[in-house]
Ligand code: SF4
């Protein structure tokens with residue numbers, strides 16, 4: 001019953017896409033199991049900044065990446081406050097997550113929530129591809145027990161015969177297999193190779209970003225229209 005208000009709150013904060021999902025079968029053990037709904041939202045990266053990524057990331061991209069993550073985390077706090085004011089539980093998942101016990105995974109997969117919430121599909125590069133903005137977005141999630149009408153839109157994989165990211169990845173982390181629902185990430189994407197490659201960029205953001213496979217994707221939109 002609060003979907004419209006939540007959407008208005010998110011849009012007033014500049015998100016470019018948002019939706020609601022049932023994630024009851026995807027909650028990690030250490031997340032309260034009553035939080036079966038997800039509010040998923042995306043914030044568009046600057047097209048001009050994405051253009052600064054060439055055969056390696058740029059310092060401008062790293063700084064922008066961090067700024068957008070911070071913005072998403074602040075929006076998540078507002079969503080939490082709204083939900084808690086209505087008497088429900090809210091559990092924000094940080095835009096950029098890492099945990100020492102799961103080297104290549106976070107607390108909860110933003111992409112799982114985003115796909116189910118109708119924000120896009122998983123590309124060959126293992127990124128969420130929004131049909132309007134491509135992979136040039138960042139994601140955040142708020143888990144909640146607030147009953148939400150979930151989105152029914154589901155996008156098929158639209159990568160087709162494209163292999164731009166496969167060719168461009170310096171780590172050869174992208175196998176070229178198209179993701180289909182039910183596949184594990186390791187079936188089509190080498191997260192370890194991707195992560196190890198980023199260490200080459202220690203002069204930029206302590207080696208925590210790359211973005212080449214995002215910048216070459218034909219779905220990436222540099223402007224709104
Ligand atoms: S982020 Fe860089 S290393 Fe990782 S998959 Fe994309 S292009 Fe390859």
Ligand code: SF4
Pocket residue numbers: 123124125126129158159160162163164165166213216217218219
């Ligand atoms: S670059 Fe091509 S293959 Fe890779 S995610 Fe984008 S559309 Fe899919």
